[in-house]
Amino acid sequence: MPYEKDVQERQYWWCPKWYWPFAVCSGIRTQHKWCYKFSWVVATGYLAVTHYEGCENGLLYTWTKPFGGIGTTYYPNAGEMCFDSSLGSNEGRCDGSPTGMEASVLSLSAPYASPIHETVTEMRPEVVESGTFDFTGNNKRLCQEGLWPWQRTLHEQSVTATVITRFGNVQWYVSGIALSSNSGTVALSAYCTWPFPLPNGRSENRVINIKYDIQTATDRSTLVLYNDPADGAYSIPIEIIATDTDTNTVYASRLASVDFCGESCDFDAAHEADLARCLKAYSNRYVEKPNLGIPSPEPQFLINDDLWKVVPTARTEIVNSLLAIMTGTFQRDPQIFTEASILLSNQINVPDIARFTSIKFKTVSDINNGPWRAGGCGCGKRLIGTIALLGIGLAVGCLVRSRARS
Structure with a gap:
């Protein structure tokens, strides 16, 4: 909301003199203004007029000024700007972050949800066993033959999944199960594999328990998942459903897959x-x-x-x-x-x-659109051309030979 204040500013006016009729005077005068503290301002010039958009406390205000050039200019952290009169009612909500500033020209107040970005963090690897395996006979594998020393390593890992949002509430799902609290444990079915016993390892469908934490900020939601190394390696889908903070309608869904490796076989x-x-x-x-x-x-x-x-x-x-x-x-x-x-x-x-x-x-x-199509620039046309040249050469040769004989 704007606030009123008296502002001292330099003003210019025409003050003709007897020796110079076009003289301009200036001085500091006190003016009553309506002021706003903008998170950002975007100016778009159309040569004869410039259109401004400013975001203050999550509300969008617009105004115009004459002239100003062509193109768009961004002013992050614009701060206080004062006007001779109030800008009137706002145009709706806006995002005061840099992301909102960059999107303002295209989407003044639309909600937003980015794709899910996930990273895996190795928390505590631990070597629990070592030995040697003989890749000979029936155990021979592609490029693996003879005695190979190995180590069995357990991995405690966490997966951090983040989605950037604007004007949205995020609901996280893991394997289709909604996470109803900010932290806890979710049980789900997964196809798990282990590299041991060598050479083929083992696999099974089993129920696993995954710990999770959800961290919510004004511009993002973050899900952190923690594995149990005893569950081996597995992949699980994660999903978000984003709803508009004002209308509570769904405006976006995002899907990703995350991978855990609880056990690995490491050769020298x-x-x-x-x-x-x-x-x-x-x-x-x-x-x-x-x-x-x-x-x-x-x-x-x-x-x-x-x-x-x-x-x-x-x-x-x-x-x-x-x-x-x-x-x-x-x-x-x-x-x-x-x-x-x-x-x-x-x-x-x-x-x-x-x-x-x-x-x-x-x-x-x-196939028809490939370089081999007849009439194109590929093999078909080159082949026809080659045959034609051979025919012409043969005809010329026969003609020369017949004249030589005569």
Whole structure:
């Protein structure tokens, strides 16, 4: 709300002199003003007029001034601004944060909810067992052969999921279960995997208990989940439903998946390096070569970019090699494809890698629109041109030969 105050300001007026009829005088005068303390102000110039928007205490005010240029200028922390008269009634609610300032021109008072941003924090890893496994005979695996020293490590982890909001109330869900309080424990069913016993580990569907905390601020809501290492590795969906603070109507829903790794099998550094070199050499067999023929509508194995959110930096090279192997063996060698998939799951400690992959089938239109289509700039046109040149060359050769004989 505006407040009234007397403000001393410099004013200018015309005061012609006998020696200069265009003289301008100035002086400090006291004026009665209506003042506002704006969190931010946005000025948009249209050459002849400038439109202003200002946010004060969550309420939006607008006004105009003549001239002012072209374009939009932002004034964060604008502070006190005074006017000769009141700006009148407000235009509705506004967000006083920098996010609200940047969105003001497009959405003056609309509610907002960002995508869910999640991070995993390693709280306390603990090595509880060590030994050696013999990858020979039936236990031999892709690029794993002979004696491999290992460590069994338990991981206490937390996942922090945050959504940025404006004019919204957030309700969190974990595996479809609404979290009704700011902290507690939720029981749910999950598909869990463990890397031991080697080489294949074990898996089961089980009921797990996850502790949680919810922290609510004016511009965001944060959910923190805590695992029990005994539950192994698993993935669970989390979701938010956002409702407008004024109308209580739903305006947004966001969905994400989070991964916990409660137990891992860690091999020694030397064998990990050998594994990376072997997989790199193996993947080179499947580097795609240009297809000069007309392709058939075969399915393609595709990788979602979200995979890289869960890949440890130290294992990027191994994961790249495994993806190349999986892409190359998708239809050619199901056994190698399966072994590479299992190894990838172990390397990133995610039991379900299916959500990072998809299958795309080439349609007839894809083939017709490729570089091999007749009449295009690809192989078909080049082939026709080559045949035409050979025919012309043969005809010229025959003509020259017949004249030589005559």
